Amino acid sequence: MELELLVQRFQEKDRKAFEKLYEMYHINIHGVIHTIVRDKELAEELAQDVFIKIWNNADSYNSTKGRFFTWILNIARNTAIDELRSRNYKNLKKNLSADYFVGILERPDSEETEAPDTKGLKKLVKGLKEKCIELIELLYFKGYTQKDASEELKIPLGTVKTRNRNCISQLRDNIDLEWI
Amino acid sequence: MDIEKYISSGILELYVAGLLTEAENKEVSEYAKSHPEIEREIRAIEASVLALSKAASPGLSEKSKLDQLWLKIDGNDKSRVVELRQPRRNWFAYSGWAAAAVLLVGLWWVYNQNQELRTDMQTRVDEVQQLENQIEEARYSLTQTQELFNSLRDKDVTIVPLSGQEVAPDAYARAYWKKDTQQVYIDAQGLPEPPPGMVYQVWSLKLSPLTPTSIGLLDSFATDDNKVFVLENANESEAFGITLEPAGGSETPTLEQLYTLGAVAAS
Incomplete structure (x- = not known):
């Protein structure tokens, strides 16, 4: 309920409400964009652009279309992908899929000082199969459709939905474990 | 409706990912309102994605502070007003004045040309008049001389x-x-x-x-x-x-x- 009220006030151009939403989500948006562009500072700039777009297009959000986070998640993905496109990446799709979380996770420990949060990430995806991590990344962070993801990961289209559910369930279990 | 089956179908995960059609989205949001279990499930899925995306961020710098964001939002609005409106207005104003100036200079030039032509024409009219007078005088003089000449060659x-x-x-x-x-x-x-x-x-x-x-x-x-x-x-x-x-x-x-x-x- 509190979130709905916050979103409603933000849509009435309440600056305080917008600031609260920013505090709630900006690190998530940064994380999503960073997964795509793989540049910490660029990701910060783009995340700010995303929130400028959110503020300027507050009217266009409608709760019947989905969750507020899903709305801004979509804006973040598009902004990051547009950025890649503008930099003339020749094969965007290949570029998007070439480097998964798995890539970050498999880096040697010496690089961990530069990205301290990989520890948290490692904990979250602990026990998840590589295909699972990749599927979550494609569907949530990179905006792949079920069909695109099934082609990319070479799994039957009909199984994408249930497999994704299982992967998210494992993720949820890991989060629950963190609280213990 | 079998809520358990609905939840386990995986449609709610896709709802959070934003991968459903508009009609499906509407359906899910309506079910979420009428069935608290569905709402709870959606929030849990979203929380897991939030946790993962937060972990994917390598950390934020001073650049991501709120005042920086407001600076961009307010600055952008101002700069847009300045960039879009002022030069346009100036351009129209300048071109208008420039056109007026060119027109004035043009009119002045045409007026001068006209005056010059009038003066020229008056001079020519005067010259023609003078020449006509000279011809008249010459004719008269010729007649006089002719008469004189005739008188002088008379035999008497x-x-x-x-x-x-x-x-x-x-x-x-x-x-x-x-x-x-x-x-x-x-x-x-x-x-x-x-x-x-x-x-x-x-x-x-x-x-x-x-x-x-x-x-x-x-x-x-x-x-x-x-x-x-x-x-x-x-x-x-x-x-x-x-x-x-x-x-x-x-x-x-x-x-x-x-x-x-x-x-x-x-x-």
């Missing part, structure tokens, strides 16, 4: 050459005497211009005894172009003489100022 004309005397040895004149019309044409081409206040006077002479009779003055000698003067002469003249006299002429000739003299040949 007696020609009397008047030669220069002591005062003016180089002077000469001619008298053309038409006895039938009692007229004498004096050709004074060979006389010097009289000094101011003086005038030439023409005399008809009888020789025995010597009797001079004035037949007229050569008035306006300086301004007469062909220097031919027509005088009346009803006398039985035997000679003609021209003397220089004070303006208005004299009763008797001043013989010391006799310029030319010539006798009429006996016919």
Whole structure:
């Protein structure tokens, strides 16, 4: 309920409400964009652009279309992908899929000082199969459709939905474990 | 509806990912309102994605502070107003003034050209008028000369050459005497211009005894172009003489100022 009220006030151009939403989500948006562009500072700039777009297009959000986070998640993905496109990446799709979380996770420990949060990430995806991590990344962070993801990961289209559910369930279990 | 089955189908995960159609989205959001279990499940899925995306961020710098964001939002709004409106307004204003200035200069130039042409045309009209006058004068002069010429070649004309005397040895004149019309044409081409206040006077002479009779003055000698003067002469003249006299002429000739003299040949 509190979130709905916050979103409603933000849509009435309440600056305080917008600031609260920013505090709630900006690190998530940064994380999503960073997964795509793989540049910490660029990701910060783009995340700010995303929130400028959110503020300027507050009217266009409608709760019947989905969750507020899903709305801004979509804006973040598009902004990051547009950025890649503008930099003339020749094969965007290949570029998007070439480097998964798995890539970050498999880096040697010496690089961990530069990205301290990989520890948290490692904990979250602990026990998840590589295909699972990749599927979550494609569907949530990179905006792949079920069909695109099934082609990319070479799994039957009909199984994408249930497999994704299982992967998210494992993720949820890991989060629950963190609280213990 | 079997809520368990609905939840386990995986549709809620896709709902959070934003991968459903508009109709499906609407359906899910309605179920979420009427079924708390579904709402709870959606929030849990979203929480897991939030946790993962948060973990994917390598950390934020000062650049991501809120005041930086407001600076961009407010600055952008201002800069947009400045960038879009002002130059456009200026451009229109400048081009308007520039067009007006060009038009003014153009009008001024055309006005000047027109004035010049008018002046030129007036000059030409004046010139034409002058030329017409000259032609008229020339025609008149030609007629006069023609008449004079005709008079002089008349068979009844007696020609009397008047030669220069002591005062003016180089002077000469001619008298053309038409006895039938009692007229004498004096050709004074060979006389010097009289000094101011003086005038030439023409005399008809009888020789025995010597009797001079004035037949007229050569008035306006300086301004007469062909220097031919027509005088009346009803006398039985035997000679003609021209003397220089004070303006208005004299009763008797001043013989010391006799310029030319010539006798009429006996016919």
